[in-house]
Amino acid sequence: MPERRGRKSSYTIDLALFTAVKDQLAVLLWRTPEEKEKWSLPWEIPTSDGTLADSAGRIAAAALGVPPSWLEQVCAFGDEKRHPSETEISVAFVGLVPAGTPPPVGGAYAWFPVGELPTLAPRHREMLDSAAATVRLRMDNSPVAFKLLPATFTLGELQHMYELLLGKRLHKASFRRALQAAWLVEPTDEWRTEGRGRPAQLFRYAPRKRRPAQRGIRLDLLTS
Amino acid sequence: MPERRGRKSSYTIDLALFTAVKDQLAVLLWRTPEEKEKWSLPWEIPTSDGTLADSAGRIAAAALGVPPSWLEQVCAFGDEKRHPSETEISVAFVGLVPAGTPPPVGGAYAWFPVGELPTLAPRHREMLDSAAATVRLRMDNSPVAFKLLPATFTLGELQHMYELLLGKRLHKASFRRALQAAWLVEPTDEWRTEGRGRPAQLFRYAPRKRRPAQRGIRLDLLTS
DNA sequence: TCAATAGTGTCTGTTAGACATTATGGA
DNA sequence: TCCATAATGTCTAACAGACACTATTGA
Numbered sequence: 001m002p003e004r005r006g007r008k009s010s011y012t013i014d015l016a017l018f019t020a021v022k023d024q025l026a027v028l029l030w031r032t033p034e035e036k037e038k039w040s041l042p043w044e045i046p047t048s049d050g051t052l053a054d055s056a057g058r059i060a061a062a063a064l065g066v067p068p069s070w071l072e073q074v075c076a077f078g079d080e081k082r083h084p085s086e087t088e089i090s091v092a093f094v095g096l097v098p099a100g101t102p103p104p105v106g107g108a109y110a111w112f113p114v115g116e117l118p119t120l121a122p123r124h125r126e127m128l129d130s131a132a133a134t135v136r137l138r139m140d141n142s143p144v145a146f147k148l149l150p151a152t153f154t155l156g157e158l159q160h161m162y163e164l165l166l167g168k169r170l171h172k173a174s175f176r177r178a179l180q181a182a183w184l185v186e187p188t189d190e191w192r193t194e195g196r197g198r199p200a201q202l203f204r205y206a207p208r209k210r211r212p213a214q215r216g217i218r219l220d221l222l223t224s
Numbered sequence: 225m226p227e228r229r230g231r232k233s234s235y236t237i238d239l240a241l242f243t244a245v246k247d248q249l250a251v252l253l254w255r256t257p258e259e260k261e262k263w264s265l266p267w268e269i270p271t272s273d274g275t276l277a278d279s280a281g282r283i284a285a286a287a288l289g290v291p292p293s294w295l296e297q298v299c300a301f302g303d304e305k306r307h308p309s310e311t312e313i314s315v316a317f318v319g320l321v322p323a324g325t326p327p328p329v330g331g332a333y334a335w336f337p338v339g340e341l342p343t344l345a346p347r348h349r350e351m352l353d354s355a356a357a358t359v360r361l362r363m364d365n366s367p368v369a370f371k372l373l374p375a376t377f378t379l380g381e382l383q384h385m386y387e388l389l390l391g392k393r394l395h396k397a398s399f400r401r402a403l404q405a406a407w408l409v410e411p412t413d414e415w416r417t418e419g420r421g422r423p424a425q426l427f428r429y430a431p432r433k434r435r436p437a438q439r440g441i442r443l444d445l446l447t448s
Numbered sequence: 449t450c451a452a453t454a455g456t457g458t459c460t461g462t463t464a465g466a467c468a469t470t471a472t473g474g475a
Numbered sequence: 476t477c478c479a480t481a482a483t484g485t486c487t488a489a490c491a492g493a494c495a496c497t498a499t500t501g502a
Contacts, residue, residue, distance in 0.1 A: 010234040011313060052302045052313070076300040076315045078276045089235060089276070091300045091313070140442065141361070156454075162441075170441055173456075174491055181490095182443040197453025198499040217386075217394055217464085219364075219406040380481075397483080398464050405463095421480030422472040439462075439491060455498075462491080471482075 011076075012083065012090040013055040014043040014124065016131035017068060019111065020099040020148045023164060025135075026111040027128060028063060029118070033108070039118045040084050041092075041127060042109070056093035063109050064102075068095030070147040074127065074134050081122035090123060094131035096147040139165055143184070146205040152188055154200035155179070183208035235300075236307065236314040237279040238267040238348065240355035241292060243335065244323040244372045247388060249359075250335040251352060252287060253342070257332070263342045264308050265316075265351060266333070280317035287333050288326075292319030294371040298351065298358050305346035314347060318355035320371040360389055367408070370429040376412055378424035379403070407432035 017028040029039040042063055046055040053071060060068045071093060078089035103111060112118065114132060138144050145161040159175050179185060186206040193199035241252040253263040266287055270279040277295060284292045295317060302313035327335055336342065338356060341349075362368050369385045383399050403409060410430040417423035 052300065073299045075297045076276065076313075078315070080275075089300075089313075089315070091302070137361075137365070154454085166441075171492055172454090173493085175441060176455080177491080178441055178443045184443060193500065195453085196451065196501045198455075200454055217390075217399060217402055219402045219408060378481085395465055396481090397466085400482080401464080417473065419480090420474045420478070422482080424481055441491085449502100451500105451502080453498100453500085455496105457494105457496075459494085460492090462489100463487105464489080465487090467484105467486080469482100469484075471480100473478105473480085475476100475478080 011045075011087050012043045012085050013046050013052060013059065014041045014090050014092050014127055015056050015059045015095060016041055016074070016092065016128050017060055017063065017095045017097060018132070018135060018148070019097045019101060020161060020164060021111060021113060023160075024113040024115055025132065025164065026113045027117070027131075028104070028109055029112050029120075030063065030109050031107075037118075039110075039112070040121060041124045043084065043090070045085065045087070052091055053093065056095065059093075060095050060097075063104055064097065065104075066097070066101070068097050070096040070142065070144065072134065072138065072142075074130050077123050077127055079123070079126075081126060083121055083123040090127070092127040092131060094134050096135070096144065098150045099148055100150055136165055143205060143207070146184075149205075152190065152202040152204050154192060154202060155185075156200055158185070158203070235269075235311050236267045236309050237270050237276060237283065237317065238265045238314050238351055239280050239283045239317045239319055240265055240298070240352050241284055241287065241319045241321060242356070242359060242372070243321045243325060244385060244388060245335060245337060247384075248337040248339055249356065249388065250337045251341070251355075252328070252333055253336050253344075254287065254333050255331075261342075263334075263336070264345060265348045267308070267314070269309065269311070276315055277317070280319065283317075284319050284321075287328055288321065289328075290321070290325070292321050294320040294366065294368065296358065296362065296366075298354050301347050301351055301354075303347070303350075305350060307345055307347040314351070316351040316355060318358050320359070320368065322374045323372055324374055360391075363389055367429060367431070370408075373429075376414065376426040376428050378416060378426060379409075380424055382409070382427070 018025050028042065030042040031039050042059050044055065044059055052073065056071055057067055074092040074094050076089050076091045083090055120128065135144055145158065145165060148161055149157060155176060159170055159172065163170055184205065184207050185203040188202045188204055190202040191199040192202055242249050252266065254266040255263050266283050268279065268283055276297065280295055281291055298316040298318050300313050300315045307314055344352065359368055369382065369389060372385055373381060379400060383394055383396065387394055408429065408431050409427040412426045412428055414426040415423040416426055
């Protein structure tokens, strides 16, 4: 991860790459060949070519071979909290890859459920929490849930993903009604049979233009 | 704005400080005594003491004499877009001050309605757009509208602020009902008479703990 | 056949938006 | 008095949540 090519900068790009594993978010961590027990978020000291996001994309590609399906900057971290590098500040990015993406081989990278994380550098720990919060915050602005799913999926899988991200159970009929009203998915002609029970139809993400008017103002500040 | 004290860093902290002027957001810009026509967002090359947010707070205090009522990081900007400094990256912050805050005197600082901005450095222009978007995005997580109002305000003023931030008209009765349900304000025993019409009661921001359960899932992705 | 899961129709309590009405000041 | 604005009550269409029901597979 240390300086790779070109001239050195005085800041790092760090990436929190998430996927869904069963009923939890999982984050991709990296360890050096030397210190097999010290895990960290993958990071690099960027070269001068390209944008910050380009740099984050390179980190993801180096780890998984494929670009993330969604990538966004979280923010910069510069408190005195420690970082593997000795740079003053670090710019954190958050990325998503679909569930079922082949895991990286070799042992340098591994997925960790966010509930079972190893010890991380303080600044990385802080980044990770912010990154997860960013994903949840972006849910109703970006099709985040879809970016964590493969190209086709059942409505049950989609609902499970929403429940995972929202951290609460949803009502099946209401969820599907809302989904129809939002014109976010379209059915394919494939069905998937899984164990017992009626097969489920597969859908794909296909947003359509919609009535911009939606009902209701919510003044739902959580009183923090 | 250039290097102020302590050791120099290789990045800048830039601040987009907003207030409400009539029916528009306004942003605080700064110009050097030498170049009276080149306006920019106030910025500094931070010293090593304190957090990034501390640095942003210092910028605001230097400009207005008072700390902002709300301050949050937007993100880091590092594209090749130009910046008054020659640093590789800049960390943008967004701050709010109540409408009616005494404007800075002397001519180095001035409020500009976001609809009538002078030419800015490309990176500053980008920061400003992101900062305004951040304010609107945080609306339903933080009491942003209240931070743009003085300590006491009429419900009409509050509704106007929401309309300004949301960019659309709201229904008066519905707005007040939602406000009551959210337990965000409490009445004072003062009334303000303004021109003609019945005087309006003054309220203050006083959030109470609330039922965390709220009705409804919205799958309201705007199909971008 | 039963069990399990997918998908759908109907009912009901809640509520956003519309409208009307009252209240209270200035001109 | 008339007008303008604040504040509030009532009605209605829309909708979230609940429940029940049908559909379709494997065991």
